Amino acid sequence: MAKICLCLTGRTLSRNLETLEKYRRYIDMAELRVDYLHPNERFLIRRFPEQAGLPVILTVRRKIDGGLFENGEGARVHLLSMGLAFAETDTRRNFAYVDLEEDLEVPGLEEAARTSGTRIIRSFHDLSGVTNIVQRLKGLWRIGDEIAKAAVKPQSLEETVKIYEAAYDTRGRDKIILGMGSFGSNTRILAEHLGSYLTYTSILTDTDIPPAAAGQMDPRDLVENFRFREITGQTSIYGLTGFPLKTSYSPRIFNSVFNHEKIDAVYVPFPAQNLESFLNLARTIKINGASITIPYKEEILSYLRDSSETVRDMGACNTIKFDTLGWQGINTDTLGFSESLLYFTGRKNLRSLKLTVLGAGGAARAVVSEIHRLKGKCLILNRNAVRARDLAMAYGYKWGNMDSQVLDSMERYSDIIIQTTPVGTFPQVHDDPFDAYHFKGHETVMDLIYNPPVTAFLARAQAVGCRVLNGMDMLIRQAKYQYQYFFNRDFPDQLITRLAEMLRG
Ligand code: NAP
Numbered sequence: 088m089a090k091i092c093l094c095l096t097g098r099t100l101s102r103n104l105e106t107l108e109k110y111r112r113y114i115d116m117a118e119l120r121v122d123y124l125h126p127n128e129r130f131l132i133r134r135f136p137e138q139a140g141l142p143v144i145l146t147v148r149r150k151i152d153g154g155l156f157e158n159g160e161g162a163r164v165h166l167l168s169m170g171l172a173f174a175e176t177d178t179r180r181n182f183a184y185v186d187l188e189e190d191l192e193v194p195g196l197e198e199a200a201r202t203s204g205t206r207i208i209r210s211f212h213d214l215s216g217v218t219n220i221v222q223r224l225k226g227l228w229r230i231g232d233e234i235a236k237a238a239v240k241p242q243s244l245e246e247t248v249k250i251y252e253a254a255y256d257t258r259g260r261d262k263i264i265l266g267m268g269s270f271g272s273n274t275r276i277l278a279e280h281l282g283s284y285l286t287y288t289s290i291l292t293d294t295d296i297p298p299a300a301a302g303q304m305d306p307r308d309l310v311e312n313f314r315f316r317e318i319t320g321q322t323s324i325y326g327l328t329g330f331p332l333k334t335s336y337s338p339r340i341f342n343s344v345f346n347h348e349k350i351d352a353v354y355v356p357f358p359a360q361n362l363e364s365f366l367n368l369a370r371t372i373k374i375n376g377a378s379i380t381i382p383y384k385e386e387i388l389s390y391l392r393d394s395s396e397t398v399r400d401m402g403a404c405n406t407i408k409f410d411t412l413g414w415q416g417i418n419t420d421t422l423g424f425s426e427s428l429l430y431f432t433g434r435k436n437l438r439s440l441k442l443t444v445l446g447a448g449g450a451a452r453a454v455v456s457e458i459h460r461l462k463g464k465c466l467i468l469n470r471n472a473v474r475a476r477d478l479a480m481a482y483g484y485k486w487g488n489m490d491s492q493v494l495d496s497m498e499r500y501s502d503i504i505i506q507t508t509p510v511g512t513f514p515q516v517h518d519d520p521f522d523a524y525h526f527k528g529h530e531t532v533m534d535l536i537y538n539p540p541v542t543a544f545l546a547r548a549q550a551v552g553c554r555v556l557n558g559m560d561m562l563i564r565q566a567k568y569q570y571q572y573f574f575n576r577d578f579p580d581q582l583i584t585r586l587a588e589m590l591r592g
Contacts, residue, residue, distance in 0.1 A: 089278040091113035094299035113306035122156035141182035152212040174203035201340035209234035220253035236263035244364035272302035329380035332358035349505040376408035420453035421563025437463030446507035447474040466500035528552035
């Protein structure tokens with residue numbers, strides 16, 4: 088089972104011990120990053136393993152390898168020697184591991200390590216990309232008891248595929264293999280799948296403790312959200328792709344449901360600069376199903392061997408799953424939206440109601456097709472009026488630009504107003520997509536945005552007495568349909584409220 092290692096990057100040893108205490112139950116071991124310590128503290132490292140009370144890696148990382156140490160090789164070897172000196176017979180008082188880079192050839196250090204029962208991690212770091220990992224790893228396994236470590240920074244998801252392939256090619260050998268940066272963070276969650284000895288984590292919540300490397304996860308997030316300790320080589324992989332993939336609540340939703348339903352699966356974000364790279368990765372690591380988000384909801388259609396009627400009608404797909412012959416797709420934004428709105432309004436349909444939809448992008452397409460199915464009348468307003476017209480004409484609806492000339496029409500279509508543009512999303516929380524419209528108080532207003540929970544647009548509506556709904560409930564309900572599609576089983580409805588509370592919390 089891959090271990091969770093916490094990188095300690097505090098300026099002092101006492102700060103590092105404090106951090107350890109706080110996170111002890113989420114981790115199996117720690118890495119003391121001596122290069123982050125204040126120079127005066129570096130001479131006190133020898134007693135740290137005993138104080139820490141768990142296995143500790145001794146590391147003094149150079150700048151060229153992504154660390155902070157700049158004082159030359161002599162000084163670095165001296166610090167490493169100090170850490171390994173005075174071997175204790177009780178090996179818990181010694182460093183359990185020492186990280187020695189592939190080009191650091193100091194036989195005295197290796198001998199000191201072996202005398203203290205300290206296992207050598209023989210590492211290489213490549214921040215420029217992913218090349219020849221298998222050959223380089225093979226070059227590192229010089230003496231049987233060493234752990235080879237490859238830490239590389241993929242520049243794209245195509246390069247991340249090479250990390251997985253290298254891990255499969257070296258299956259069964261003791262190694263640490265990981266991808267740094269945003270394209271590599273999935274390898275940190277799937278360390279066990281890769282056969283990696285450990286995954287490195289950093290504290291991402293304390294401002295005085297910097298993360299040791301880009302893309303590292305917080306150990307608490309890894310354990311509580313991604314259920315790292317339950318992931319095995321057999322765990323089914325699901326995920327989310329898009330670009331840029333900003334903070335998404337979907338991993339929390341899915342991983343919580345997997346936990347609740349005791350399903351051996353994990354849901355991982357995979358930001359991808361192009362869709363093809365995600366599909367290659369999916370084939371390589373056998374991703375069973377995925378959520379598709381901006382900007383790939385249309386492009387994915389050309390990769391589907393089968394799709395639902397809604398997907399074909401709307402030209403947008405947000406959910407795919409793999410069967411033996413290829414990818415199939417559905418769109419769950421549709422039912423997620425309508426179920427949320429009907430639940431909120433206590434209605435069975437939208438008959439006799441006049442609605443305005445702001446925006447004419449992918450989400451608006453799902454919204455408008457549901458308004459049509461539920462027999463509502465609709466006015467579509469968009470910054471680019473041509474897109475509004477194209478969408479409206481497919482359903483015989485009215486359309487217009489988002490400017491003051493449409494205010495009279497909008498007042499006539501104001502039973503329900505649905506805001507589908509991203510304007511007002513965190514961190515641009517003060518932006519308002521259509522401040523020319525003044526709410527009267529009778530309107531029901533829905534904003535598909537869920538972060539922040541009350542957008543500037545909703546706050547204006549709420550201030551004059553409108554009933555308002557954000558996009559959180561829709562997000563959970565569309566995930567419910569994704570879950571049903573992935574697993575062919577019902578979603579526990581009682582979880583909807585619980586998930587909403589968890590995400591709000
Ligand atoms: P999209 O396809 O990129 O469409 C964006 C729409 O917003 C377009 O109509 C665009 O107008 C308009 N827009 C963008 N920037 C604007 C600005 N500065 N001023 C005025 N209009 C602007 O995106 P999408 O897939 O429809 O997603 C839209 C939003 O819905 C996102 O915030 C997304 O997170 C949210 N969403 C939420 C859920 C949920 O479950 N709650 C589900 C799906 C989507 P132009 O045509 O003029 O460019």
